[in-house]
Amino acid sequence: MPTRSRDTSADTAPARAPALPASLPEVPRPQPGRTRRFFATLLTLAVIWGLLTEFRLDALVFGLPAVLAGAGLVFVLPPGRGWRISPRAALVFVLWFGVQSVRGAVDVAARAFSPRMGLRPGFRRYPLSLPEGAARVMFLNTITLLPGTLSAELEEGAVVVHMLDTRADLEADLGQLEARIAALFALPRK
């Protein structure tokens, strides 16, 4: 069965190539097999749906189309860059990140309740050094949960960060976050 499905994906790729204008050459990239990723996504979504509905059969009226459509996106969306996670670094990261997000929430809650608030808000640019893809998305989303920082905008290779208190050491905080995300995705350190 997997061999057959891999054949069909190999058939469709060259069939689509001539449809493209000559000025847009097909980007050669190693494909991990769309059909395989389709079935992996299908299985994951089916398990999630099953757990959501306690494996009720009548819920499949909605679940089956939803799961098929979700897994079908594999054929529509461009494949993401490959990434892997180092399990030990992931555990360390989750613990560290949990502590940081509690600190961030306590900090902002204390400011909200305190009469003076102690705000000195402003924007800072921070150059991105993590590669595009999962690691960078992770970085941008976690900035917002660290104490006093909010990722506001992307600007040619840099992220514009809004700070509640611009006296804080942004470079040290974000540098540490970057190093931890690099470890999480098992990226080579510079």
Place this chain on the structure above:
Amino acid sequence: MLLDWIAASLIAIGAVFFVAGTVGLLRFPDIYCRLHALTKADGLGLALVAFGVALLADSAGEVFRILLIWFFVALASATCGHLIARYARQSGEGDAHD
């Protein structure tokens, strides 16, 4: 019984963080500072409430659903915070104080 008390405490502390997020939303001077209050304080508030409710859950399926809800809300709030801040910067609406 002890579990009930722990769960109730977690939910109550979570509610305090939701109130803090709302107070920040009302008191902070501009849209960006307000986003800090909403993304961070409400995020922890939800995590505490979800943890408390999960302690009271009857089945593993319920715990899984609570975890899933927490995960997607956390992801969406960081992403929405970024999108709202970006829109405010690009449209210049963030400069208006009220």
